Amino acid sequence: MDMRNTKFIDFKELDxxxxxxxxxxxxxxxxDIDAVVVDFAKITFLSxxxxxxxxxxxxxxxxQGMDISFLNVSASVNAMLELVKNSLGKEKKVGFRFVxxxxxxxDKKYEDYLLQL
Amino acid sequence: MYSASFSPQxxxxxxxxxxxxxxxxxxxSLHDGLEVIDFSKMSFTxxxxxxxxxxxxxxxxxxxxxSGLNFYxxxxxxxxxxxxRSKSExxxxxxxxxxxxxxxxxxxxxxxxxxxxxxxxxxLSHVFAxxxxxxxxxxxxxxxxxxxxxxxxxxxxxxxxQKHGYLAFQYYSENGFMDICLADRGAGLLGSxxxxxxxxxxxxxxxxxxxxxxxxxxxxxxxxxxxxxxGIATSRRILxxxxxxxxxxxxxxxxxxxxxxxxxxxxSRGIIVVVRIPIRQFNKEFNWTDFVE
Numbered sequence: 201m202d203m204r205n206t207k208f209i210d211f212k213e214l215d216x217x218x219x220x221x222x223x224x225x226x227x228x229x230x231x232d233i234d235a236v237v238v239d240f241a242k243i244t245f246l247s248x249x250x251x252x253x254x255x256x257x258x259x260x261x262x263x264q265g266m267d268i269s270f271l272n273v274s275a276s277v278n279a280m281l282e283l284v285k286n287s288l289g290k291e292k293k294v295g296f297r298f299v300x301x302x303x304x305x306x307d308k309k310y311e312d313y314l315l316q317l
Numbered sequence: 318m319y320s321a322s323f324s325p326q327x328x329x330x331x332x333x334x335x336x337x338x339x340x341x342x343x344x345x346s347l348h349d350g351l352e353v354i355d356f357s358k359m360s361f362t363x364x365x366x367x368x369x370x371x372x373x374x375x376x377x378x379x380x381x382x383x384s385g386l387n388f389y390x391x392x393x394x395x396x397x398x399x400x401x402r403s404k405s406e407x408x409x410x411x412x413x414x415x416x417x418x419x420x421x422x423x424x425x426x427x428x429x430x431x432x433x434x435x436x437x438x439x440x441l442s443h444v445f446a447x448x449x450x451x452x453x454x455x456x457x458x459x460x461x462x463x464x465x466x467x468x469x470x471x472x473x474x475x476x477x478x479q480k481h482g483y484l485a486f487q488y489y490s491e492n493g494f495m496d497i498c499l500a501d502r503g504a505g506l507l508g509s510x511x512x513x514x515x516x517x518x519x520x521x522x523x524x525x526x527x528x529x530x531x532x533x534x535x536x537x538x539x540x541x542x543x544x545x546x547x548g549i550a551t552s553r554r555i556l557x558x559x560x561x562x563x564x565x566x567x568x569x570x571x572x573x574x575x576x577x578x579x580x581x582x583x584x585s586r587g588i589i590v591v592v593r594i595p596i597r598q599f600n601k602e603f604n605w606t607d608f609v610e
Contacts, residue, residue: 213404221434
């Protein structure tokens, strides 16, 4: 590996990454980079969306011939990456997504419903 | 004819239903022509109402004169919130709340560009850490709550079209629960579907209730839809089935309370979310991964 063309990403002072855009912001670099090393040593929490973005980027960069590797991945961060990997391409579960539409005869009945909370 | 002044009233009441009714009534009175909002009759301002009023005031095209702020409202930086942009600023502003049951209202950047994401991550990390200290959350609960709130905030970043989102928090130690509230005054779910430009057809989504139903079912406007659209459904499941909490999501006139969707009667711009988490007793066996797809 030619170290001059390797981009090291350690997420600066962050200890958690909670959004896609945060992941993307660290992956803006020039086209002459041929390898990326992502060091998760400081990261204690990676959200699902951030993990998904990370894996999408990994896939895209790999398909462009770029070598990308992850270092110092904690158990919790690894669990999130694995969760997202295992859910890719799978159908969403109907049971998770139930919505019951309620209608009320009048405002008083709606108020009574809200006051039960 | 609209009145030029508005003086909301709310007394101590932790019931979400009461707070929602107050919010609903307030929507009748809040309009762009308001000159004065007097908060002197708000003897208690729970995070739902604090974030509702703060976000409305901050995002209004015409800022009314604000009066009647009591000590608590000033302590939570109502209505203009805090927006620290560095680690040292976060520490300076948030460390004084470690022994309190609330944090100041946080106004965070929703930008995806330049330093926006990094500053937002840093700020929210501090806020979450402060909440964890205040509530003495064990790791399994902290991770679950971080998961939920992160997903909801990422939806705001991706869809609201606004510059700022808002976060409010209150810990009710004697009642044994905490409320985390989020808000933006952006496009809302319906606007997100209506503003979508792309290959998918969302023309069947014509009102706020249909928009909420679609979002819960995972119909995403984001690219690669089959791998997106988990945020609301999973957050709701972790909260209601995993933690025994209450999930409230208001956008437009659509109000989702756990699995029940209803017409709120008045339209609230953008989205407001309440995540109520019981934390009287912590279950050591609780594992958030049991409640996600």
